Amino acid sequence: MDEIAVMLDQLTDGANYRIYHVWKGRPHHSHIRLREHDDRPRMNFGLFDSDGVATLIWKIVEQNGYHISASYKANPVVASKAQIVAAYNSAISSCGGKYNLLNNNCQKFARLFMTNLGSVHQRQLFHP
DSSP states (O other): OOHHHHHHHTSOTTOEEEEEEEEETTTTEEEEEEEETTSOEEEEEEEEEETTEEEEEEEOOOOTTOEEOSSEESSSEEEEHHHHHHHHHHHHHHHOGGGGGGTTOHHHHHHHHHHHTTOEEOOOSSOO
């Protein structure tokens, strides 16, 4: 079990969480922001570059130039622990070993995760 799966396993059964897709520019990066139902920060996770290798990591990153994506409806998604774990496992299995099926693309991982939770991505060339 990877570190993020361990963290997700520590979520409370029966509780709902708010999940956001967030992004920033220069350099562009997308990741997932997971918050308690009352909007307190819990964790962020996504694909990050680690010496040229895509690495799935978690950390608490508030703001730091990140914006809530307008191209996802709903954003945030409200989901239970079971739904979050299932969406994560599905996104990971779609990535392939070492995330090679995504060509190290943080946007694709985050999109897989959000759409697995029922959010619809309305593709835009540029974020508003």
